[in-house]
Amino acid sequence: MTPDLCRLLDIDIPILSAPMGGAAGPDLVAAVCEAGGYGTIPLWGRPVAAVAAGIDAVRARTGGNFAVNIRLDLPHDEAIRACIDRQVHAVSLFWGHSPATIEAARRGGLTVMVSVGSAEEARIAAEAGADVIVAQGWEAGGHVWGQVATLALVPAVADAVNVPVVAAGGIADGRGMAAALTLGASGVWIGTRFLASREATIHPDYRARILAAPETASEWYGDLYDGNWPKAPHRALANATARAWREAGAAAPGQRPGEGEAIGLDPRGAAVRRYQSYTPHPETSGDIAAMSLWAGQGVGLVRDVQPAAEIVREIHEEARRILNAAPGLLE
Structure with missing residues (x-):
């Protein structure tokens, strides 16, 4: 299944974990890698020493390849250098365009994955040397770069570039994975389903709301x-x-009800304020339900807490069964 991507990333299963800030720590990333998939750890906006420490923390848990996720709208040159110095397998770039960063990372020996929201963005990234394009559909949880749904975006991107495409947004089970592969993707990027993994570093109340949510509970906001x-x-x-x-x-912003009021405390004791972009940690206190509870439209398919490795295997096996049966679906 999708040998080109698997060879490029040196993995057995073309499932990548999304870099969910605050939720995807070393344990989750390593568990996905150990199951044969590919983990992505978000280390953007941190001092170089913290980036290096994050890389080392994943390596202490797995010998598998993984990527470091970096935001392009923040200063990132030193983070790229830390990844090169630490000989990380890949960087995952998102929230912006920077052909120069792609070129610098490639020169440093890194595999480069770039998240896009349109076929034109994919073409620009591929021409700059990106090895993998992540096509993020509008259904995705957390911060969403584009406005095109996964069903329409993935084939458009696959037609536009000659590098492996990874589908992201609304994929939470083997049916979604099988669909993405038939659309032209070489693999899938999964976030919301992994929020229900045992390794995800989120508050129990947040996880409980994920498990109870229907697909209609996930809403898109421009600036909430x-x-x-x-x-x-x-x-x-x-x-x-x-x-x-x-x-x-x-x-x-600036005129919203309750704006700026403290609704909780983070693990360090700092105030969590209403409308803050914040992932509730297990040790966060306060009104957890009123905080930013990131989730994609695939949330209605998430019903059980499982080890991340079990999630990887379950999705992969279901996708294989569906694709093996595909020749008979239209008979």
Whole structure:
């Protein structure tokens, strides 16, 4: 199944874990790698020493290849250098365009994955030397770069480039994986399903809401949770914060109900404020349900807490069964 991507990443299963900031720590990334997939750890916005420490923490848990996720809208040259110095297998670049960064990473021996929201962005990244294109559909949870749904985006991107394409957005089981592969993807990028993994570093109340949510509970917002990350569209579970904001006429930042009030404390004791871009950690306290509970539209398919390795194997095996039966589906 998708040998080109698997050879490039040196993996057995073309399932990649999404770099969910605050949720995808070394344990989750390593567990996905150990199961034969490919983990991605978010290390953006950190000092070089913290980037190096994050890389070392994953390597202490797995000998498998993984990627370091880096935001292009933040200073990132030193992080790229740390990845090169640490001889990480790959970097995952998102939230911006930077052919120069792609070229620098490639010169340093890194495999480069670039997240895009359109076929034109994919072409630009591939021409700059990207090895893998991640086509992120509008259904994806967390911060969403584009506005095209996965079903339409993946084949458009696959037609536009000659490098492996990884489908992201709304994929939470083997049916979604099989569909993505038939659309032209070489693998899948999964986030929301891994929020229900035992290794995800999220608050129990957040996980419980993921497990109970229907597919309609995931909503797209242009600028709701903009604290610490302004002007960045995102998708999260509907909650009391979002309802109050809508009832107030979807007021602009600076005019929203309860804006700036402390609704909890992070593990260091710092205030978590309403409308802040923040992933509730297991040790976060306060009104967890009122915080930014990132989730994609695949959330309605997430019903059990499982080890990450079991999730990888289950999705892969289901996709194989479906694809093996495909010749008979139209008879």
